[in-house]
Amino acid sequence: LLVAGCTKDNSVSPPPVVTYTVNIKCTGKGVTNPEKSLTLVSGYSGKVIATPEQDYVLYSATLSGVGSLPLEKREGDVPLNISGLNSNSDLEITFLNKNLYTLIKSSNPYHLDSMNVYNEAGKMIASIGLDEEIKSAEIFFVYPEMKRKTITKNGTVSFIPFLVSGNSITISNDVYTITKNDDKHFSMRTPYRILGGVYNFPTATEYVYSRQ
Numbered sequence: 001l002l003v004a005g006c007t008k009d010n011s012v013s014p015p016p017v018v019t020y021t022v023n024i025k026c027t028g029k030g031v032t033n034p035e036k037s038l039t040l041v042s043g044y045s046g047k048v049i050a051t052p053e054q055d056y057v058l059y060s061a062t063l064s065g066v067g068s069l070p071l072e073k074r075e076g077d078v079p080l081n082i083s084g085l086n087s088n089s090d091l092e093i094t095f096l097n098k099n100l101y102t103l104i105k106s107s108n109p110y111h112l113d114s115m116n117v118y119n120e121a122g123k124m125i126a127s128i129g130l131d132e133e134i135k136s137a138e139i140f141f142v143y144p145e146m147k148r149k150t151i152t153k154n155g156t157v158s159f160i161p162f163l164v165s166g167n168s169i170t171i172s173n174d175v176y177t178i179t180k181n182d183d184k185h186f187s188m189r190t191p192y193r194i195l196g197g198v199y200n201f202p203t204a205t206e207y208v209y210s211r212q
Contacts, residue, residue, distance in 0.1 A: 028095030109138035
């Protein structure tokens with residue numbers, strides 16, 4: 001009777017694969033790829049592409065447990081690198097209107113430089129004189145509170161709600177068209193209307209601000 005020899009199997013089963021899920025939450029107008037979630041194997045990295053809609057920018061991307069992610073750019077397809085996870089996480093992405101982003105991205109205050117009156121042909125017909133108190137007031141657009149903050153020369157502080165939609169800005173209940181908006185200049189114009197008195201015909205008033 002022949003008995004076949006036996007050997008002991010000393011192999012060890014590999015540990016189970018651990019995966020984590022990144023839940024993607026978006027605010028504002030834009031999309032992500034993947035759209036809702038990203039699954040990563042522990043120890044590996046992945047990528048989410050955030051794409052704001054036209055006239056929007058990527059304002060922020062925050063990963064729970066990690067903090068704010070660095071942004072290579074704010075428009076187009078923006079890659080967000082995800083790594084170092086040790087639990088399921090939330091990725092919170094905020095897209096902002098470009099005009100709103102430009103208003104809030106600097107901590108420097110605006111100052112009102114001039115108020116100019118235009119006729120319906122688009123010709124400036126008058127410039128309204130401003131006293132020093134008005135010109136010296138510091139104006140900030142505060143986000144996410146969405147308040148326009150004004151600090152006068154004597155230290156008085158006031159807040160007025162504002163809203164930016166497309167190329168329009170609403171301050172309190174008044175709607176203006178944004179005519180210029182870059183890092184150092186901001187202008188907005190009222191609708192054409194008849195004010196009466198000297199201006200007994202349709203005019204629009206443009207408010208011209210600047211900041212350092």
